[in-house]
Amino acid sequence: xxxxxxxxxxxxxxxxxxxxxxxxxxxxxxxxxxxxxxxxxxxxxxxxxxxxxxxxxxxxxxxxxxxxxxxxxxxxxxxxxxxxxxxxxxxxxxxxxxxxxxxxxxxxxxxxxxxxxxxxxxxxxxxxxxxxxxxxxxxxxxxxxxxxxxxxxxxxxxxxxxxxxxxxxxxxxxxxxxxxxxxxxxxxxxxxxxxxxxxxxxxxxxxxxxxxxxxxxxxxxxxxxxxxxxxxxxxxxxxxxxxxxxxxxxxxxxxxxxxxxxxxxxxxxxxxxxxxxxxxxxxxxxxxxxxxxxxxxxxxxxxxxxxxxxxxxxxxxxxxxxxxxxxxxxxxxxxxxxxxxxxxxxxxxxxxxxxxxxxxxxxxxxxxxxxxxxxxxxxxxxxxxxxxxxxxxxxxxxxxxxxxxxxxxxxxxxxxxxxxxxxxxxxxxxxxxxxxxxxxxxxxxxxxxxxxxxxxxxxxxxxxxxxxxxxx
Amino acid sequence: xxxxxxxxxxxxxxxxxxxxxxxxxxxxxxxxxxxxxxxxxxxxxxxxxxxxxxxxxxxxxxxxxxxxxxxxxxxxxxxxxxxxxxxxxxxxxxxxxxxxxxxxxxxxxxxxxxxxxxxxxxxxxxxxxxxxxxxxxxxxxxxxxxxxxxxxxxxxxxxxxxxxxxxxxxxxxxxxxxxxxxxxxxxxxxxxxxxxxxxxxxxxxxxxxxxxxxxxxxxxxxxxxxxxxxxxxxxxxxxxxxxxxxxxxxxxxxxxxxxxxxxxxxxxxxxxxxxxxxxxxxxxxxxxxxxxxxxxxxxxxxxxxxxxxxxxxxxxxxxxxxxxxxxxxxxxxxxxxxxxxxxxxxxxxxxxxxxxxxxxxxxxx
Amino acid sequence: xxxxxxxxxxxxxxxxxxxxxxxxxxxxxxxxxxxxxxxxxxxxxxxxxxxxxxxxxxxxxxxxxxxxxxxxxxxxxxxxxxxxxxxxxxxxxxx
Numbered sequence: 001x002x003x004x005x006x007x008x009x010x011x012x013x014x015x016x017x018x019x020x021x022x023x024x025x026x027x028x029x030x031x032x033x034x035x036x037x038x039x040x041x042x043x044x045x046x047x048x049x050x051x052x053x054x055x056x057x058x059x060x061x062x063x064x065x066x067x068x069x070x071x072x073x074x075x076x077x078x079x080x081x082x083x084x085x086x087x088x089x090x091x092x093x094x095x096x097x098x099x100x101x102x103x104x105x106x107x108x109x110x111x112x113x114x115x116x117x118x119x120x121x122x123x124x125x126x127x128x129x130x131x132x133x134x135x136x137x138x139x140x141x142x143x144x145x146x147x148x149x150x151x152x153x154x155x156x157x158x159x160x161x162x163x164x165x166x167x168x169x170x171x172x173x174x175x176x177x178x179x180x181x182x183x184x185x186x187x188x189x190x191x192x193x194x195x196x197x198x199x200x201x202x203x204x205x206x207x208x209x210x211x212x213x214x215x216x217x218x219x220x221x222x223x224x225x226x227x228x229x230x231x232x233x234x235x236x237x238x239x240x241x242x243x244x245x246x247x248x249x250x251x252x253x254x255x256x257x258x259x260x261x262x263x264x265x266x267x268x269x270x271x272x273x274x275x276x277x278x279x280x281x282x283x284x285x286x287x288x289x290x291x292x293x294x295x296x297x298x299x300x301x302x303x304x305x306x307x308x309x310x311x312x313x314x315x316x317x318x319x320x321x322x323x324x325x326x327x328x329x330x331x332x333x334x335x336x337x338x339x340x341x342x343x344x345x346x347x348x349x350x351x352x353x354x355x356x357x358x359x360x361x362x363x364x365x366x367x368x369x370x371x372x373x374x375x376x377x378x379x380x381x382x383x384x385x386x387x388x389x390x391x392x393x394x395x396x397x398x399x400x401x402x403x404x405x406x407x408x409x410x411x412x413x414x415x416x417x418x419x420x421x422x423x424x425x426x427x428x429x430x431x432x433x434x435x436x437x438x439x440x441x442x443x444x445x446x447x448x449x450x451x452x453x454x455x456x457x458x459x460x461x462x463x464x465x466x467x468x469x470x471x472x
Numbered sequence: 473x474x475x476x477x478x479x480x481x482x483x484x485x486x487x488x489x490x491x492x493x494x495x496x497x498x499x500x501x502x503x504x505x506x507x508x509x510x511x512x513x514x515x516x517x518x519x520x521x522x523x524x525x526x527x528x529x530x531x532x533x534x535x536x537x538x539x540x541x542x543x544x545x546x547x548x549x550x551x552x553x554x555x556x557x558x559x560x561x562x563x564x565x566x567x568x569x570x571x572x573x574x575x576x577x578x579x580x581x582x583x584x585x586x587x588x589x590x591x592x593x594x595x596x597x598x599x600x601x602x603x604x605x606x607x608x609x610x611x612x613x614x615x616x617x618x619x620x621x622x623x624x625x626x627x628x629x630x631x632x633x634x635x636x637x638x639x640x641x642x643x644x645x646x647x648x649x650x651x652x653x654x655x656x657x658x659x660x661x662x663x664x665x666x667x668x669x670x671x672x673x674x675x676x677x678x679x680x681x682x683x684x685x686x687x688x689x690x691x692x693x694x695x696x697x698x699x700x701x702x703x704x705x706x707x708x709x710x711x712x713x714x715x716x717x718x719x720x721x722x723x724x725x726x727x728x729x730x731x732x733x734x735x736x737x738x739x740x741x742x743x744x745x746x747x748x749x750x751x752x753x754x755x756x757x758x759x760x761x762x763x764x765x766x767x768x769x770x771x772x773x774x775x776x777x778x779x780x781x782x783x784x785x786x787x788x789x790x791x792x793x794x795x796x797x798x799x800x801x802x803x804x805x806x807x808x809x810x811x812x813x814x815x816x817x818x819x820x821x822x823x824x825x826x827x828x829x830x831x832x833x834x835x836x837x
Numbered sequence: 838x839x840x841x842x843x844x845x846x847x848x849x850x851x852x853x854x855x856x857x858x859x860x861x862x863x864x865x866x867x868x869x870x871x872x873x874x875x876x877x878x879x880x881x882x883x884x885x886x887x888x889x890x891x892x893x894x895x896x897x898x899x900x901x902x903x904x905x906x907x908x909x910x911x912x913x914x915x916x917x918x919x920x921x922x923x924x925x926x927x928x929x930x931x932x
Binding site: 408411464465467 | 715
């Protein structure tokens, strides 16, 4: 069960930033292990199709990038632990993970956290209805699993993912009943213009918008979903324009909704690293220096974990974090470090312009929070409603951890990942507080539910370590 | 500058229960906590209300405390889940059987209604326990509190009884002048108090030092494990002969594994860290006691810092050389007896004839 | 209408799985959460207090909503790949 294999570096997360940082370290002769929940490298953005899928002549750009990752991991002899869910990281550093059959512990001198993001979704009445899914879930379904979710779909939320998903659904033969966007058309024009600095994204954006336009997809701007109810033929969605107050009902089969991304801070919170609140960068993020060192010695943040900058910046952020590690470990000289990181930092500055434009499209309008009905469940795991949260606040709960212990919000299997952002927004709005004053949920192990049988295996009572008897 | 009759430093169950009782007797009470009410060991506790883990000498107090917990609506709040359950203490080996019989006998001498029962009888009380037990000790006086709700319940009750609460107030100095106490906080504010009660749990050593009283308080970082909600798999509170496991299923279906399998922690910065090898040991023991538990998933692990004196007995009562200064803490397995100990100290404070000589701090000075 | 997209990849062998004693056709290695979703098996678990049905939500191992029972064990179905003869329980499996 406990494998004491030791590494110089363990990289958690095999997306573009994890892979680039692992390669950078391996090239300098370090012993590197890369761990990921998925069965292959690529992360969510270049997520590989299931292993049984056989590629045919038409090439998908994403799959090509993913293949390159796999080849380089092999080439630089990086050890991999795919299909492994990390559940505990302790100082020193010990990384505990489980796979389908058992649990394992590795040790490492340094840690690169490249766990990316998860999706930000602002609740609305009926968002727990089966068939309402995340926009990111929709992307994974389309691009990694090669399915369209249903014949008809409503897409809602904001940001570029809305257009990307719409593009793929049309491309793959699905029908979009509506795109419901909190942004206005003017927001889009402004942001699209600022993307010109980045030809690749600009070209993609134009491609998506043309496709959507020519397919006459109804677009509801400055609107959000007020309500979703299960009906015979699917889900009845009420769309409300929050400028005009007008509503419209549509029956569709699936609703996909998303309002941007939240950096994953599970591991940095567990390690008691310092965190700061930065709305534009996605909410609570681990505090890092220019070179992505966290406040805990030996822990580096690659990718979007310390703030959203997007997929294109990810591999450069991986290079930056791993260069800091190599310099701190005296593997590269100060001169080499400065020369190398100078170039990367310059490149990353450019991506920052793009990230800011995207974050504007993904901003959460005040009325989206205000409009959440009192009976809406905020914490899906524990069924805690907005009303119950506000009652606890009225009775004196003052920070998010107190709200947690009084209401059980965030105590379920998702550990608050799905509810913390929106709940903080709701409470901050109600009390007229800043979100940073509410704090963040204390990191608790396990960061994913751990099946006891896998951790324990078969054991004899006699072999259990005995502890000293309590005093009588 | 503010004033109060009684300043209580530490807003856990000990400080909270004492304060509540004093306020009910008409005193002007202020509770100070460096965090929030019941957010330290009181809020993260396993919440077991058992005689099987109580030190023999404390049994009479635990029994009174148990009664108080079973009647929280009368003195605390309706908003807290407390359940009465049968308690089974299990022995799996011959050595454990010997230990259990011996310990149960002594606890019984101190007034606990514990009987040793056979495997068959134990299985009849809770069919879910491991059939491989040698014997069990049975006690009807058992149960649990949902510790995470104590913050809510105590805050509400204290507020209703007009106790002032200074939360997020960290004490840096206590000045003793002319039989009065000036409490100076890290934020520069001050509080004048005629009387002082120290109830800072694991921080007592440091707080007592502010009055130049030096005693040792050990910090025991206890690990707790909770499963996600699952169908009913047990119907009793389970403990083991050596006193190092407490296991129960709450009404909401989650199963809590507590007991003395330490993690790492230090008082200075409230830092805690789980020790996977000890976690796994504790999980194994729990799954051995109730095999069905093995099909569940662990949802969360956390630590609480328990305070222990050199002789593992409480310190409750007057502080020598000071006027109107008291201490309460280090009550071993203190969840069960805590509310009663608080009540006793309040009565002592109010001049009633209460014998606290067993817990006198003088024994360490 | 088959919701599978076959422009870029060929699937492996066709197999059968069993969901609450109902036979479902799928291809070996496909993601279980997705196969259930496109087969309109969307109600995967009951929420604890309100007893509302819940289904797949994030599809990346974070939200834990797509939990199902396979061989008496709770697993998140977004991280399970189809094997022939797999027996799956969905719905009120806590009863």
